Amino acid sequence: QSGSYTYPLDGKIFNGKKDDFITSNDNELDYSHLIYKPTESKMVVISKQKVGYVERLAALSFFFLVFIIFSLVLYGLIWLIKNLDDERVGWFSINRSLMINANKILYKTRIQVSIVLSVVATLLIVGWVTYYYMNNEYRGQQTISIKDKIRKVQQNYEKQVFSKGIVEDEDAVADFVNFADVNNVDLNLYSTQGNLLMTTYPKLYNSKVIGRKMGPMAYTYLDKLKRSEYINPDEKIGDLTYAAAYAPIRNAHNKTIAYIGLPNYSNEEEYSDKIALFVSNLINIYALVFVAVGVLAVFLANQITSPLTFIQESISRTRIGQRNEPIVWRRHDE
Structure with missing residues (x-):
């Protein structure tokens, strides 16, 4: 026997068949088994712990986060190629293009970026403090x-x-x-x-x-x-x-x-093994939190900017020389 799984002394519980591969599950301990019986007196059992749904979701979120980072880098490269003037390539040209594009960013987008950056900064600080504490404790x-x-x-x-x-x-x-x-x-x-x-x-x-x-x-x-x-x-x-x-x-x-x-x-x-496991779990959890915060930021930004969107749409329907409907606002706020 090798590994952390505790096997029973009686192998009949695995119901192996000679010269055949059989799979079984241990739902109590969350293990899956692959059983092979070469002879009537010998049985080989390979056991593996099942991966939970949270771990799978965290791994999926991590790959999604990597895809977002790759997309941002690719978008930045494309932006540099399109916005740099061949005749005046330099920091002035880059700065001018950045200022022009920054002024085009919607208020809604700025709120979303601010929420995400605030949460990411908080997570990084908490992660560093946790790592420092774990290192000293160990x-x-x-x-x-x-x-x-x-x-x-x-x-x-x-x-x-x-x-x-x-x-x-x-x-x-x-x-x-x-x-x-x-x-x-x-x-x-x-x-x-x-x-x-x-x-x-x-x-x-x-x-x-x-x-x-x-x-x-x-x-x-x-x-x-x-x-x-x-x-x-x-x-x-x-x-x-x-x-x-x-x-x-x-x-x-x-x-x-x-x-x-x-x-x-x-x-x-x-x-090293403990730190690697900690960092791996931390990255998976942070990736999941990052995706959740991104979705939440979109929802909050839409809620916050909905009055501005309503006023914008109402003003866009205003016509000079025609009878226009008054803008009705039922909340007692700004």
Whole structure:
């Protein structure tokens, strides 16, 4: 089994047929299944979570928004080609054409553009603030999590070497790797001089991707400043940035005999995945809101400018020398 779907132990619920592909739906968990049964004793089930109507509408709105942006860019290029005078091409000509066309924009259109731009500006500000908050919140949770991990690892490893101390042989390396597997972490063990003793990733050091010396800041904080731990949120291997925690290992006489390091290589990948998912969802939601606001702006602009449209139509029917009907306005406003 692989994936997040919880499968039943009894496969009869899928009703598979030999040498045939069958589809079924789990309406309770919103999953669809593709079932294939190569033999009577084997069954392969591929499951996929269904996409809701809101997600589909958001994706459609996103493509519609892209189409609008493309249309605006294309319209701008066509306008530039048509309005630029070949004999006087320059900023003056462009500015003159813009002023002429700006004066031709209807009051209704100006209201629509103002509403849309106001909402878009608000959404951008809210999106940036949300991203900034999520970034700080994730970094804070990451620091708390890695602090908790390094403290537990420090205490458990001190118990393991409490009486024997640290021995550098194959059995000790195997025990160290097993200890890291039990705690589900990656670990490095350094001497009091900052030299690497043991690691769960020997290939990185044997291939000289990482130096065998402890980080200078971590060594300074633990050895010179005598701190109980050190967290480096921006440790680097080339372009890879990850968080790492360090702590001293003490023996039965409360003497520091080594330093243990916990590099969290997967944290940046997790962070990138979360941010990518957040930005993707935000773009889809904003695209849907943008389309809804565009429709609302057209409706509001028509409602606001309806008195002007009514007066315009009434005045256009006025004829000099003829009997004209008075303009009747039943509202008590301007």
